[in-house]
Amino acid sequence: MSGIPMEHGLMVASALFAIGLAGLMVRRNLMFVLMSLEIMLNAAGLAFIVASTAWAEPHGQVMYLMVITLAAAEASVGLALVLQIYRHFRSLDVDAVSQLRG
């Protein structure tokens, strides 16, 4: 069997990353923004796993572990914040949260 070239794995990760990024830039609903962020983080995790398996050594997997730790932490804080924002603004529109400017 020929195996999977490392570039291909990284390309998939890049594509996932770009999709998440587009979502971040376009979406106004905060829930979707957070989901886009999860996709981006997951893409980074995928890239680590690809590199780790390609080099056949475990460091990348530990990094992946850290990525999901961060993802979990960020999701919990982000969602708490979203709840609070919903209470305050009665909306999840990210564009509405723009009192600070100038």
Added chain:
Amino acid sequence: MMEMTVSLLPLTFLLPLAGTLLLAFSAGRLGERGAVWIGTGSVGLAALVTALVGADFALGNAGPQTLTLYTWIAVGEFAPSIGLRLDALSLTMLSVITGVGFLIHWFAGWYMRGEEGITRFYAYMNLFVFSMILLVLGDNLLLLFLGWEGVGLCSYLLIGYYYQNAANGAAAMKAFIVTRIGDVFLAVGLFLLFTQFGTLDIAELVTRATQAWSAGEPLAQLAALLILGGALGKSAQLPLHTWLADAMAGPTPVSALIHAATMVTAGVYLIARMHGIFELAPAVLYLVGMIGAVTLLMAGFAALAQTDIKRVLAYSTMSQIGYMFLALGVGAYSAGVFHLVTHAFFKALLFLAAGAVIVCCRHEQDIRRLGGLRRRLPLAYLSFVVGGAALAALPLVTAGFYSKDEILWQALAAEQQGLLIAGLLGSLLTGLYTLRLIVGIFHGEPKSKAAENAQPGRGPQHSVPLLVLAVLSTLLGAWLRPDLSAVFPAAPGADAHAGHTAVQLIASATAIIGILLGAWLFLTQGPKLARLAAEGAGAFFWRWWHRAFGFDGLYDRVLVRPFLGLVQSLRRDWLDAFCGLAGQLALVLHAGLSRSQNGQLRHYAIATVVGATLMVVILARA
């Protein structure tokens, strides 16, 4: 043990600085008493430190030295060190500043009683003392210039102290601008010296200059001329003298401290300190003497025709500084500084006494509306008599006699007969205007209600400073003559003695004649003089002298108005537009960029991604 006192030297300026800060940030919570205590106390302590250091210096425990505090920043070759220079000259100046300064601060507590903003007053005064000490102690041009600008600023602030009156503000502005003209010359001169010799250290600079330049070198002439410009502005000598008389708008203790005893003599100090440069420019040195001579005569005549006590004293100050410049011009630096010291004593005394009169007569300072006060204000009278005698150089018993006599003798020894004659003539004038002042205030009949009801000042705050200064203005003050032989080259008359006695006799005679003539004229011939001054040629001279030879009008016509006209006509031109362009551009860019800060999270994210794309594209090149 001996090093200990010298290491206290920084305290002399740190204490007044601390006083300034405390006063400035008390926000009026200290009250009048507290302000007076802090303001006076800090200078008093500085005077104490000065006395300690001075005692060690006099006893030979501590020689002339440079006290390097530290190096400010050392990056590459630029490593300015902050150091204090202790020698006979700086110690003399320091003693005058802290000693006389302390007495004036003390007296001001009485003078300023009940005034609004006394905290502000003392904060400025302490700041002034701080800057002045920095000026005289600094061993490098940086500190000197810092102090130089500092005293200018304080002078400005204090002249405009009663800022509610617009005229006072104008006087302050005038002083600031006129001295600033001199400061520009000075700054250019200092830059010139720095670029030539690459050091900021004064002693080093003068040494290098004497090695590199021969006497009469054009660059040396230029440097000396530029420094002279600065000195002329600060010391109110022709042609930059017009601000001093107007500066009398400030409170009288300010006039005593800044515009008589210390700041205005900074020019004398500067030339004395940089004498090495002036020695290389004999023509400029000669010019110094000439300017001094002309100023002393001009100011003498002007003093004769003033009606405001303080303006008389202001012109007299100009005239006396003229004597100092004369001394410098003939190379008798030591004599010049000696006169600086005695002048500080007796002029401070006269100003404080004038202040006492002014307060006791409810701020009446017109001679024509005073009179007959000698019984009501005996202490002020005594002070005026002693101070006036010293000013007029009454032979043998006054301090002023010894210093002025020295100057005249050195002028003769340097074979500058013209200067000698000017000095003698000035001496005659001094006697005249002094007597006119004293007679006008204290003799005859009171000419106003204020003068009739004058109440003498009481308390040690009022009396002690006057008495101490009065003592210092007599023969005793002359005994305090500093020994400056280590700092300056020998004066022209150091070895010669021929004619010294003759000069002394002639000088004494002129002074006495001046005084007697004055006494006769003003005590007995008052009405006649008044008639003389009112008509014909007399009126012309009176008005001419009263306006101090019309320099103000001249400058107004020749400089100020054309300048304003020029400004007016250039108001909207392309040059101005070009200079404003940078500001306009900044504002336009600001407005444009501010729109990027629209508060929209998504736009921020887009900007981030643009940056990221840029980074990857640039970095992932071939």
Added chain:
Amino acid sequence: MELAFYASALVALLASLGVVTGTNPVHALLYLIVSLISVALTFFALGAPFAGALQVIVYAGAIMVLFVFVVMMLNLGSDASAQERAWLKPRTWVGPSILAGLLLLALLGTLLRGDVARVIGGTSIDAQAVGGLLFGPWLLVVELAAMLLLAALVTASHLGRDAEPDRASGGES
């Protein structure tokens, strides 16, 4: 193995697109879960079973449950869907898509020019290797993770409090 990788990668990409372009929050969440599980499958295919398992348990399990809770709490249903359709005009997509595409192109170009000719041959790295590293020289990281989670916990619990908006400080809205 290769086939599994490419197939699940394709599913992941499509599902992610579904998340980003979707209008119904619940559907989007489901797409996200699909995407995450597909990525987990690629992990298995690449030979990282431990990571794959974690991805399913932690990501698709725990984190997504959080999202579902919030969607339910805020009752985001068809109303939100209509709102999303109003917001998501094609015009809003143009710029960001081009930008993301540019970045992707730059990345892909770089990746193709890479000189690390390595091929993933299916040697699997098991949990033991990861654990040995984690609790050996990288022990500090575990401590840091603990602190990080603590900070997140405290933040989330503080922000999750129910409190009336402070009218005095409500800003100028």
Added chain:
Amino acid sequence: MPAPLPLLSLGPFALVCAAAVTVLLGIAWQRMHTVSALVTIVGLLGALVLQLALQTPDSAETPLLVFDGLSHFAALMVLGSSLVVALLSHTYLRGYTGPREEFYLLLLCAAAGALILVASQHLASLFFGLELLSMPLYGMLAYRFQSSHSLEAGLKYLILSAAGSAFLLFGMALLYAQTGALDFTGLASEMGPWALAGTGLMLVGLGFKLSIVPFHLWTPDVYQGGPVPATMLLASISKLAVFVVLLRLVLEVPTFRDEALSALLAGLAILTMIVGNLLALRQSDLKRLLGYSSIAHFGYLLVALVIGSRFAVETAGVYLITYLVATLTAFGVVTLLSSPCRTEEASNLEHYRGLFWRRPWLAAALTVAMLSLAGIPFTAGFIGKFYILALAVDAQRWWLVAAVIAGSAIGLYYYLRVMVALFLREAADASRAGRGGHWLNDTIVLVLALLVIVLGVWPAPAVDWLAGLNY
């Protein structure tokens, strides 16, 4: 490898974590604001003392961390700044009606993260240090969630910072894919297109935290919206720690010294200086103004990064000290004036009109801070700017020199505006005097202001100390 030494070097970090756990236990047992503050202060102080005592002549290493002169210096700065923030937070939070103890817990976590970050020599510790630093900041910025401004600041920072983290992580993954290593020495072994692209993406993440143009847009909003102590922490330790780790990357990893990257960074530095200063020009909100000013200051600091010599490290150290002291002073004054948390913060310049006539000492401290930030001689800021200029001139990077000078010139205008406002005669509304507050707080701010002056007048000891550190 000498085992005990690294353990001891980890002492300050351990102490800070222990303090955090103690505060947590305290919250669980009984809420006591002052006790929590005290535990925090004692913990930070202990860590500071320990760090001071740790001046080892040789650097110690663990697989993830390195303890050398640079990390020693940075750790001291981090602990000192956190201490100041903790002390001032107590006053600030007294007026807060909600639970207050969590704030200290988050503060300690952030300080621990910064301590790890400055000693990182491995991507894992870099990443986790950074996250441990940022995660508490989300909470701290949104701490006053009753206020919409605070919420907005927290949200903006969270979303953008998470995006930044994603960039950082993806960049790390690319670097890892290229080299197969995660430690800085391992990263240095290979160069290639992947590594370069990874470097670029990492710079996006780090540049975001340092608010380098074009990643700067969040800064003013977050500065303005967050509670002052949180903003203060963001402006001080967050920026310092990220800068230090970036400096270390530049020094140790060749891809970060790549020629094109260096040119790009130089361009960004110029942009950052100019844009930051221009944006602040007519700003009427002091906290926003300080945000813009911090953008500009990190533009100046980038100069040191671009040049990247040994002297550059010293320069960066000098500049960081001066920046920190002045920034803490300025924010300290803002904190003290904003203390009662019920009302909106004293953020608008209007609040500062005529401050001198109400609180002369605070006004003086703010003046000193502004003078220093503007780089006026005889304040700390001048020394820092002088070093930057000397460095740029020495390296003959004339464009950078010109930008520093132009930026400073623009900066002068808005710093002066703030100063002028302080000394104007009081506006009609004197009710905002904000009197009161513990004398200790005023003292802290005044000591900081004094430090600004002392550093400006007598910088030699600090500079010598920095030059003597080994890295």
